[in-house]
Amino acid sequence: MVGLNHFLVLSAILFSLGVYVVVSRRNAVAILMGVELILNSASINFVAFSHYTTSSMGGQMFAIFVIVLAAAESVVALAIVLSIYQQFRTIDADEASTLRE
Amino acid sequence: MILDNIASLKYFYPEASLIGTVIVLIVLDLAFKGRRGKWQAWVALAGLAPALVFSIDLYAGGESGSLFTGMLALDSFAGFFRILFIGASALTVLISVISSDTSRGENQGEYYAFLLMITLGMFLLASSMDLLMIYLSLELVSITSYVLAGFLKGVRRSSEAALKYVIYGGVSSGIMIYGMSLLYGLAGSTNLMEIYKALSTASPSTEFALFVSILFVLAGFGYKIATVPFHMWTPDVYEGAPTPVTAFLSVGPKAAGFAVLIRFFYMAMAGPGPAEGLWAPVSDIGWPLLLGLLSAGTMTAGNLIAINQNNIKRLLAYSSIAHAGYILMGFVLLSAEGLKAMLFYLVVYLIMNIGAFLVVIIVANQLNSEEIEDYAGLGWRAPFLAVAMTVFLFSLTGIPPTAGFIGKFYLFAAIFSKDEFYWLAIVGILNSVVSLYYYARIIKAMFLVESSEQPRLKIPPLHTTLLSVLVVPTILFGIYWAPLAEFVARSLEFLASGF
Numbered sequence: 001m002v003g004l005n006h007f008l009v010l011s012a013i014l015f016s017l018g019v020y021v022v023v024s025r026r027n028a029v030a031i032l033m034g035v036e037l038i039l040n041s042a043s044i045n046f047v048a049f050s051h052y053t054t055s056s057m058g059g060q061m062f063a064i065f066v067i068v069l070a071a072a073e074s075v076v077a078l079a080i081v082l083s084i085y086q087q088f089r090t091i092d093a094d095e096a097s098t099l100r101e
Numbered sequence: 102m103i104l105d106n107i108a109s110l111k112y113f114y115p116e117a118s119l120i121g122t123v124i125v126l127i128v129l130d131l132a133f134k135g136r137r138g139k140w141q142a143w144v145a146l147a148g149l150a151p152a153l154v155f156s157i158d159l160y161a162g163g164e165s166g167s168l169f170t171g172m173l174a175l176d177s178f179a180g181f182f183r184i185l186f187i188g189a190s191a192l193t194v195l196i197s198v199i200s201s202d203t204s205r206g207e208n209q210g211e212y213y214a215f216l217l218m219i220t221l222g223m224f225l226l227a228s229s230m231d232l233l234m235i236y237l238s239l240e241l242v243s244i245t246s247y248v249l250a251g252f253l254k255g256v257r258r259s260s261e262a263a264l265k266y267v268i269y270g271g272v273s274s275g276i277m278i279y280g281m282s283l284l285y286g287l288a289g290s291t292n293l294m295e296i297y298k299a300l301s302t303a304s305p306s307t308e309f310a311l312f313v314s315i316l317f318v319l320a321g322f323g324y325k326i327a328t329v330p331f332h333m334w335t336p337d338v339y340e341g342a343p344t345p346v347t348a349f350l351s352v353g354p355k356a357a358g359f360a361v362l363i364r365f366f367y368m369a370m371a372g373p374g375p376a377e378g379l380w381a382p383v384s385d386i387g388w389p390l391l392l393g394l395l396s397a398g399t400m401t402a403g404n405l406i407a408i409n410q411n412n413i414k415r416l417l418a419y420s421s422i423a424h425a426g427y428i429l430m431g432f433v434l435l436s437a438e439g440l441k442a443m444l445f446y447l448v449v450y451l452i453m454n455i456g457a458f459l460v461v462i463i464v465a466n467q468l469n470s471e472e473i474e475d476y477a478g479l480g481w482r483a484p485f486l487a488v489a490m491t492v493f494l495f496s497l498t499g500i501p502p503t504a505g506f507i508g509k510f511y512l513f514a515a516i517f518s519k520d521e522f523y524w525l526a527i528v529g530i531l532n533s534v535v536s537l538y539y540y541a542r543i544i545k546a547m548f549l550v551e552s553s554e555q556p557r558l559k560i561p562p563l564h565t566t567l568l569s570v571l572v573v574p575t576i577l578f579g580i581y582w583a584p585l586a587e588f589v590a591r592s593l594e595f596l597a598s599g600f
Contacts, residue, residue: 008286015279022272031268038275045282054289059282062233062291066278069240073271076244080251080263087257093268099258099337 007048014041028081028091032074039070102166104175109168112175114155115183119221122148123214130210142198145213149191149220156183165594167230171292174230174364178595181588182227182360185448186353190220192455193349195567200462202253202343212252216349218245223353227360230368232281232291235361239277239321242354243270250342250350262341269334273324280317287311293369300383301372312386315370319395322365325358326425329398336406339418344465347414348458351421352451359428359447363440364595366392371435378437393433397528400426404535413461413471416539417454420497423536424450430512430529434519437593442511444589449508449578453496456571460490463568467558473543478552483560487547489572494540496575499533504578509533511586 014037021034043063050059081091088096104112126144133140160180168175193216197203203212222241229235247270251263285291287307288299300311323331339347370388371380382388403423410416428450431443461471463486468475480487496505516526578585 011279011282018275022268028264028268032271035268035271035275038272038279042275042278042282045279046285049282049286049289053286056290058233058291059285062236062282062285065233065237069237073240073244073267073274076247077267077271080247080260080267083251083254083260084264087255087260093264096261096264099261099265099340 004048004052007044007052011041011044011048014038014044026092026094028084028093028096029078031093032077032081036070036074039066042066103171104166104168106169109173112159112164112168115152115159116221116224118151118155119148119217119224122152123217123221126210126214126217130214139198139204139209141209141213142194145194145217146191148217149187149194152220153184153187156180156187160184160592168228171294172231172234173225173228174595175228176595177592178360178364179224179228181444181592182356183224185356185451186220186223186227189349189353189356189451189455190216192451192571193345193353196348196455196459196462197345199459199466199564199567200343200345201466202462203345206254208252208254212249215245215249215252219249219349219353223357223360226357227364229361230293230364232285232293232296235365236274236278236281239325239361240274242325242357243274246270246346246350246354249346250338252346253343258341259343260341262338265334265341266338269331270324273320273331276317277319277321277324280314280320283310283314284318287314293365296369297372297383300369303384305385308384308386311384312388315386315388315391318365319391322358322362323395326355326362326429327399327422328395328425328429329402329422332399332402332422332425335422336415336418339421340412340415340471344414344458344462344471347418348455348462351417351458352454355421355425356447356451359432359443362432363443366432367435367440367595374435380435382435389433389435392429393522393525396426396429396433397525398426399423399429400529400532404532404539407539408535410539411473413473413476413543416473416543417457417461420536420540421454423532424454424497426532427509427512427529430516430522430525433522433525434515436515436519438515438518440593441586441589442508442515444592445511445582445586446508448585448589449496449504449575452571452574452578453493453503453505456568456575457490457493457497459564459568459571460486460493463560463564467560473546476543476546477550478547478555480548481557482552482555483558485565485568486558486560489568490547491544492572492575494544496579498537498540500537502576502579504575504582507579507582 018034018037043066046059046063084096165176222238225238247267250266251260253259288296327335374381400423403419407419431439496503499505499509
């Protein structure tokens with residue numbers, strides 16, 4: 001029987017993978033994909049908690065808002081990555097760096 | 102009083118008028134695409150005027166309650182921040198007109214529309230009382246800020262600033278939303294009042310989970326106010342972004358971050374304390390101590406790294422990190438006195454920091470440089486400019502008779518009233534001494550170093566006028582601050598759980 005704990009473990013693993021991607025990748029698009037993993041793990045939590053512990057739909061609603069905002073954020077982020085590519089000819093976050101101490 | 106959606110609308114005029122202005126601005130910009138001039142800025146200013154009138158009207162009305170079935174708070178605390186944000190935006194519009202970074206080029210209408218959208222987001226952020234609303238308005242502020250940071254098309258450092266901003270911002274808001282999901286699981290609701298009720302009766306076994314979720318949520322708020330260890334984006338973004346945007350980010354969204362921080366912790370994580378004007382944490386987890394440590398780390402890191410900076414925007418970025426640390430000192434006390442000191446400091450910080458950035462903008466317009474060594478001899482080349490900068494820097498350090506001194510005085514007076522945070526006050530005082538060193542470096546460059554070029558700079562009268570508008574309150578609030586203190590004290594009535 002699949003219970004709340006299964007979902008929490010799944011989301012914790014997904015969250016950790018997302019953080020790992022963000023820390024280890026240098027490609028800007030890959031980092032953004034890591035962020036998406038983090039957001040999805042939060043959505044899983046919301047839906048699972050909403051289903052198993054409360055009778056309201058608040059969690060499901062929250063998850064939908066997370067999806068919508070993730071899309072909005074991706075649009076802006078990809079536009080910025082595009083403008084970085086036009087100027088630096090690379091989307092490597094470490095190489096596209098002129099601002100230093 | 103909890104108002105439903107329709108009944109809430111008449112308390113939503115300030116936000117509604119901003120939304121209206123944004124739409125008008127975008128449509129006018131499309132209609133008169135080729136028309137030169139600075140009319141977009143004046144439209145934006147004209148749009149802020151009704152928002153200010155409605156905000157003052159709401160503030161004076163003094164009504165309190167929650168709007169949109171518990172999504173937004175209607176109280177004088179939100180009213181105070183609305184007025185503060187309008188001030189920040191209006192000043193930013195004016196300095197954007199002056200700055201050569203932003204006053205040239207296409208897309209002027211979009212620039213001001215984005216600026217007003219951030220203002221709208223800050224309005225909502227300061228009055229959110231539901232996790233969902235906090236997340237939505239935080240993202241509204243963040244996403245539009247990313248765009249503004251990268252607004253200079255074809256300028257490498259601007260695009261780079263935007264990239265760093267969006268990556269750090271995306272990660273920290275992701276971590277925050279994960280923390281919120283845990284909090285939702287613990288409390289079974291997203292409303293801050295409900296969360297407090299659930300947490301105050303929760304069993305002690307959930308304390309660790311609560312602590313973890315608070316840490317995660319702090320990632321999002323800490324990123325907005327730029328505390329250690331979420332401050333990494335600040336110097337790069339502040340240096341790369343157009344200077345008026347930098348000035349705005351360092352006062353507007355930062356103040357909004359503090360507003361939501363206070364709202365979240367004092368509403369959901371603390372309840373009535375032992376006496377009037379005191380709060381007590383909801384469970385035994387020591388979040389005040391945690392934030393005290395963050396405060397000490399933030400001001401120390403900001404000040405120590407600022408010493409070595411040669412770019413003035415970068416230096417002001419680290420100084421703004423340090424100031425976030427000072428302001429946090431008032432936060433950990435859980436007392437009305439501490440909150441009052443925080444709000445007072447936010448107003449003072451708004452005036453003096455925008456002032457300092459205005460000087461940076463005027464100098465950059467004339468000399469095309471942001472390096473401190475190019476400020477050499479400014480005391481002779483542009484005396485008023487140099488004197489104004491000195492006033493702002495003294496105020497940032499906290500030297501009398503400037504407003505910054507009174508602000509710091511309130512913060513330290515508040516913190517000395519609580520024994521367990523004496524150590525934090527000592528860290529704060531030591532930090533103020535360190536900060537004098539790097540602020541004085543700029544003053545030294547302006548007055549004591551001879552410059553190879555000696556022509557006097559011609560400062561347009563509009564710039565001088567705006568500079569005076571900021572210098573006068575910086576000194577005035579250092580001598581006669583009672584009205585401001587009263588305004589701040591009146592603004593402390595906010596909705597809180599269990600009162």
